[in-house]
Amino acid sequence: MIEIKNLYKTYDGGGQKVEALKGLNIRIDSGEIFGFIGLSGAGKTSLVRCISALEEVTSGEILIDGEDLANKRGKSLRLLRKKFGLVFQHFNLLMNATVYKNVEFPLKIAKYPKAERHKRVLELLEVVGLSEKKDAYPSKLSGGQKQRVGIARALAADPRFVICDEATSALDPATTTSILHLIKDINKKLGITFIIITHEMSVIKEICTKVAIMEGGKIIESGDVLKLCVWPETETAKRFFKTAEINLSNNAYTLSRQTPGEIIKATFIGLNAPDPYICNIIRQFDVEVAILGGHIQEINETVIGILIIKINGAEKSIADAIKYLDENIEKTEVINYEA
Amino acid sequence: MRHEMFSPEHFAELYAILFPATMDTLYMVAYSGMFSIVIGTLIGVVLFITSNEVLCKKNWLTIIINKILGIIVNIGRSIPFIILIIAAAPLTRIIVGTFIGTEAAAVSLTIAAIPFVARLTESTFAGLDKGVVEASVACGASLFQTIYKVLIPETLPVLILNYTVAIVNLIAFSAMAGVIGGGGLGDVAIRRGLQHFRTDMLIGTIIILVVIVQIVQLVGNVLAKVTDKR
Numbered sequence: 001m002i003e004i005k006n007l008y009k010t011y012d013g014g015g016q017k018v019e020a021l022k023g024l025n026i027r028i029d030s031g032e033i034f035g036f037i038g039l040s041g042a043g044k045t046s047l048v049r050c051i052s053a054l055e056e057v058t059s060g061e062i063l064i065d066g067e068d069l070a071n072k073r074g075k076s077l078r079l080l081r082k083k084f085g086l087v088f089q090h091f092n093l094l095m096n097a098t099v100y101k102n103v104e105f106p107l108k109i110a111k112y113p114k115a116e117r118h119k120r121v122l123e124l125l126e127v128v129g130l131s132e133k134k135d136a137y138p139s140k141l142s143g144g145q146k147q148r149v150g151i152a153r154a155l156a157a158d159p160r161f162v163i164c165d166e167a168t169s170a171l172d173p174a175t176t177t178s179i180l181h182l183i184k185d186i187n188k189k190l191g192i193t194f195i196i197i198t199h200e201m202s203v204i205k206e207i208c209t210k211v212a213i214m215e216g217g218k219i220i221e222s223g224d225v226l227k228l229c230v231w232p233e234t235e236t237a238k239r240f241f242k243t244a245e246i247n248l249s250n251n252a253y254t255l256s257r258q259t260p261g262e263i264i265k266a267t268f269i270g271l272n273a274p275d276p277y278i279c280n281i282i283r284q285f286d287v288e289v290a291i292l293g294g295h296i297q298e299i300n301e302t303v304i305g306i307l308i309i310k311i312n313g314a315e316k317s318i319a320d321a322i323k324y325l326d327e328n329i330e331k332t333e334v335i336n337y338e339a
Numbered sequence: 340m341r342h343e344m345f346s347p348e349h350f351a352e353l354y355a356i357l358f359p360a361t362m363d364t365l366y367m368v369a370y371s372g373m374f375s376i377v378i379g380t381l382i383g384v385v386l387f388i389t390s391n392e393v394l395c396k397k398n399w400l401t402i403i404i405n406k407i408l409g410i411i412v413n414i415g416r417s418i419p420f421i422i423l424i425i426a427a428a429p430l431t432r433i434i435v436g437t438f439i440g441t442e443a444a445a446v447s448l449t450i451a452a453i454p455f456v457a458r459l460t461e462s463t464f465a466g467l468d469k470g471v472v473e474a475s476v477a478c479g480a481s482l483f484q485t486i487y488k489v490l491i492p493e494t495l496p497v498l499i500l501n502y503t504v505a506i507v508n509l510i511a512f513s514a515m516a517g518v519i520g521g522g523g524l525g526d527v528a529i530r531r532g533l534q535h536f537r538t539d540m541l542i543g544t545i546i547i548l549v550v551i552v553q554i555v556q557l558v559g560n561v562l563a564k565v566t567d568k569r
Contacts, residue, residue, distance in 0.1 A: 082478075
């Protein structure tokens with residue numbers, strides 16, 4: 001478990017102080033895939049560098065299984081570092097060493113005996129699917145393969161946590177998906193906690209269980225990905241989860257306004273998604289329902305359906321129908337006046 | 340005594356003068372090359388790590404070491420070699436017991452080349468992607484492990500090319516060794532070739548120097564290529 005308490009990080013760049021982290025608090029439980037999302041300048045990179053002890057914190061605590069990382073130096077710091085594996089955006093592999101040697105590197109540092117190193121490297125290359133490439137040099141690998149080596153290296157010395165700093169940001173979409181699946185697999189099989197730093201919502205939605213949204217050096221909202229996706233509170237969260245929204249074209253709005261009725265955005269989650277609520281309101285409340293748009297997506301293997309409908313009928317019937325929806329499904333919003 | 344251009348006597352004379360001179364040059368370059376590369380690289384490593392925040396936390400000690408070494412290196416590089424070779428006499432005397440002769444010249448050459456190699460080494464390390472150094476540190480590697488497992492192996496091809504440049508420079512500088520009786524090909528070229536109007540000697544030394552430089556550069560290039568897997 002990682003607990004970050006009131007973390008501040010100030011950079012002193014040529015007399016000018018830049019506050020990168022301003023009192024950050026978060027708890028990351030073991031076994032989780034925890035995402036940090038934010039625009040550039042939000043403090044994600046500073047956070048990652050503080051957690052991995054590449055930078056000293058200005059004030060605050062970073063507790064790794066109860067041990068404070070912030071005051072560690074020298075040997076005890078190096079020991080604590082071995083609990084972490086880092087995966088970098090630009091891979092940062094040893095270009096003059098083979099794939100095998102790259103994966104072996106942390107094992108050598110951790111002083112594993114030779115036979116064990118050999119066994120472990122082959123095992124890891126198997127996990128990331130690069131067994132045949134063990135004698136190749138990184139320059140001969142594709143971006144996705146390089147990142148697989150990066151992941152194998154991060155996993156090598158049996159870390160408790162793996163931090164992925166924009167690990168997929170330099171990769172194309174198909175490769176990104178395969179790398180994300182690999183991360184999810186490893187998380188499930190080995191129970192390693194992953195900390196994912198990204199600016200891409202798709203990465204969060206694809207694999208993260210928890211997410212923290214960063215802005216201006218702080219965490220402005222955090223929790224279950226699913227929860228934040230459906231009930232975002234802050235503007236930034238809403239912006240990030242916009243892809244979870246459905247945007248009717250202007251034409252559809254204009255057309256639907258030409259006839260009377262209320263426009264409703266209904267969000268269904270998980271098990272209740274297939275139930276025939278729309279059918280029910282038509283039967284029970286004497287209203288007409290027109291479907292303007294909708295989509296279904298999966299977050300964390302949970303189905304989320306969003307439907308935009310227009311309900312027309314007597315005022316009382318419309319109110320009753322909305323009330324019924326509100327009581328039965330995850331979220332009901334009247335969005336008549338949204339542009 | 341003048342001989343016919345292509346007479347055996349003429350070649351014998353050339354050989355008698357140029358062969359020992361070549362040996363002297365090779366001796367001076369080999370020794371000064373070896374010592375300046377080892378010491379210069381060490382200083383280059385210190386210069387680099389004292390200016391790298393990931394490897395070495397910045398504090399007053401690292402800043403002072405970096406600044407002082409930097410100043411010494413700059414001073415060493417700004418003194419003309421012809422002056423240095425004489426100015427270094429006391430030091431040379433301590434190290435090899437005399438301040439004249441080939442050995443003394445080798446010491447002067449070493450002193451002249453160390454700052455050059457140090458700067459080249461520092462800039463070579465600075466050219467390495469700093470993410471690689473961070474990755475090493477993040478793996479829990481100590482400073483020493485990062486130096487000999489990451490910094491040096493990762494930059495080896497560039498280091499080799501830079502060492503080659505340094506050695507070629509030493510060959511050129513060794514021409515001035517004659518000032519303190521160091522001998523060598525440069526000495527022959529200046530004293531016999533230029534001052535005694537022996538064009539044949541002059542051309543002979545130049546041919547030998549060209550061949551030596553070509554061989555050194557070729558070996559450097561091949562070694563750099565073999566070690567470069569990037």
